[in-house]
Amino acid sequence: MQLITLIPGDGIGPEITKAVTAIFAAAEVPVQWEEQNAGQTTFDASGELIPQALLDSLEKNRVALKGPITTPVGKGFRSINVSLRQKYDLYQNVRPAKTTAGIASRYADSGIDLVLFRENTEGLYSGLEVYDEKLGIADSFNRITREGARKICRAAFAYAAKHGRKKVTLAHKANILKMAGTIMLEACQDASREFPQVQYEDKIIDNMCMQLVMRPEQFDVIVTSNLFGDILSDLCAGLVGGLGVVAGANIGDDMAIFEAVHGSAPDIAGQNKANPTALLRSALMMLHHLGQHDKADQIEQALNLTLQDKSKCTGDLGGSASTSEFTQAIIANLGK
Numbered sequence: 001m002q003l004i005t006l007i008p009g010d011g012i013g014p015e016i017t018k019a020v021t022a023i024f025a026a027a028e029v030p031v032q033w034e035e036q037n038a039g040q041t042t043f044d045a046s047g048e049l050i051p052q053a054l055l056d057s058l059e060k061n062r063v064a065l066k067g068p069i070t071t072p073v074g075k076g077f078r079s080i081n082v083s084l085r086q087k088y089d090l091y092q093n094v095r096p097a098k099t100t101a102g103i104a105s106r107y108a109d110s111g112i113d114l115v116l117f118r119e120n121t122e123g124l125y126s127g128l129e130v131y132d133e134k135l136g137i138a139d140s141f142n143r144i145t146r147e148g149a150r151k152i153c154r155a156a157f158a159y160a161a162k163h164g165r166k167k168v169t170l171a172h173k174a175n176i177l178k179m180a181g182t183i184m185l186e187a188c189q190d191a192s193r194e195f196p197q198v199q200y201e202d203k204i205i206d207n208m209c210m211q212l213v214m215r216p217e218q219f220d221v222i223v224t225s226n227l228f229g230d231i232l233s234d235l236c237a238g239l240v241g242g243l244g245v246v247a248g249a250n251i252g253d254d255m256a257i258f259e260a261v262h263g264s265a266p267d268i269a270g271q272n273k274a275n276p277t278a279l280l281r282s283a284l285m286m287l288h289h290l291g292q293h294d295k296a297d298q299i300e301q302a303l304n305l306t307l308q309d310k311s312k313c314t315g316d317l318g319g320s321a322s323t324s325e326f327t328q329a330i331i332a333n334l335g336k
Contacts, residue, residue, distance in 0.1 A: 002290055005057040005064035006033040010040045011264025013067030016276035019327040020065070020283050023302075026331040029287065029295045034061060038080055039069035039264075049080055058088070063290065064257040065283055068264040081250075081259075082127075085120045090250035090257060091148065092155050093118035093229060096285070097236035097246055102307030104318060105241045107216060112239055115165070116222045117156040118229020120250055122148045123180075125226045144180040144225065149187035155251075156223035157188075157195040167199040168192070171208040171224040171232060184225060209235065237261070244316055247281035249289070258286040272322040275314040277303065280330075302333035 008017040021033060036054040043049050049071070058064055069080050084090065095116045099108055128141035156168050170188040174181025185202060192200035203211065205228050212219065212232070216239050224232060237246045243262035250257045260279040268274060280303060287296035306312050312329035313319030321329070 002031045002063070002292075003061050004031050004033055004286070005054070005061045006035045007054065007064060007066040007069070008035065008037055009067030009260075009264060010070040011068060011266040011269040012274035013039075013069070013260075013264055015269070015272065015274050015323055016260065016279045017065075017067045019276035019323055020280050022327055023280065023299060023330055023334075024283070027295055027299050027302075027334055029292065029299075040072055041070075043072055050083065055087075058084075058255065058257075062255045063286065065279070065286055066257055066259040067279060068260050068262060070264045070266070082125055084257060085250050086127075088252055088255045088257075089121060090252040090255060091119060091121050091151055092249070092251040093120040093233070094159075094249045094251060094285075095233040095236065095246060095261070096281075097240045099240050100245070100304060100307060102304070102310075102313075102317075103241040103245055105239065107239050110217045110239075112216045114216070114219045114222060114236060115159065116224070116229060116233050116236055117152060117159070118224060118233055119148060119152040119226050120229075121226070123226030125230075142177065142180055142227075144183050146183055146187065149183045149225075150190065153184070153187040153191040153223055154194070156221050157191040157198055157200075160198045160221045161195045165198065165220045167201065167220040169208070169219055169222050170200075170202040171205050171222060171228055172202060173205050173228070175204055180225070188223065205232075208232070212236065212239070233261070242316075243278065244275045245277045245281070247278065247285045249282065249285050251289075256286070256289055258282040258289070272324055273315060274323050275316050276323060276327065277307075277317070298334060299330075302330050302336070305333040305336060306330045 008014040034057050036057045038050045038054050071080050098113045122143050124142050126143040130139045160168050172181045172184050174185050237243050248259050248261040284296045306329045310319045312321050314326050
């Protein structure tokens with residue numbers, strides 16, 4: 001029995017978390033949940049954004065499933081997601097994007113099936129900023145290290161080789177960001193020599209955006225730096241139906257946190273309207289990470305069957321079903 005830290009989050013987080021745990025229970029997935037929380041709700045109750053009890057649970061279990069979290073607005077509050085990624089060196093942000101029957105998209109017939117690897121701890125998200133109040137100048141430092149670039153590029157190639165992917169594409173801006181861009185280029189070139197069975201190419205980030213919109217099916221595995229990856233991952237989600245249907249994972253060498261990448265949607269919280277697909281798909285990534293492939297495949301098949309029946313889908317998926325009705329439909333499809 002695998003012990004998993006469960007972080008319900010804020011807003012719709014507890015509702016979609018409840019849906020996922022119900023589906024796992026019905027599928028008899030051999031996991032046990034240890035619930036801890038963080039974010040706005042936790043702060044309101046205890047004055048702590050990230051309680052020590054949550055950190056202790058993460059450090060013990062090394063695997064977590066996390067719902068959407070709200071970081072309170074105000075000076076001194078850093079992003080909870082960024083804090084956890086940097087504290088535990090979760091340097092891989094892995095975001096699959098795949099067209100699925102039943103999910104509306106203008107690219108529905110394109111056969112998109114790509115995975116984006118975003119460096120998760122460095123770049124412009126390093127938190128290195130200086131403000132000169134007298135001059136009114138703010139400087140934000142784009143810190144890229146050779147070791148950080150090496151790790152994320154190698155992770156992308158290793159994933160491609162393991163999963164039979166054909167190509168890795170590096171998105172960069174080395175024509176302008178000469179030093180930072182060159183470090184990423186050299187790291188990917190080194191990784192490509194280690195995995196010669198995987199084709200390698202690089203594209204400048206602005207061209208990459210255009211190519212993703214024009215012919216997204218040409219891409220397989222994409223690797224890039226933190227800010228570029230943040231932007232591209234949402235672009236890729238938009239190609240296949242939006243943030244409500246895509247999975248996300250933050251992975252390090254000895255810890256992984258799987259998460260829904262959409263917001264906490266406080267406007268519909270508590271109304272039984274939320275779509276749990278993104279968190280469920282993230283949980284399926286978690287099962288594959290744990291080697292429980294059969295259970296992951298069983299639940300994925302049930303989800304895909306449900307997505308093709310609009311009468312069982314939530315409003316954002318084109319149906320009128322509630323969260324609980326959608327969840328029960330997935331459970332009913334588990335044996336099919």
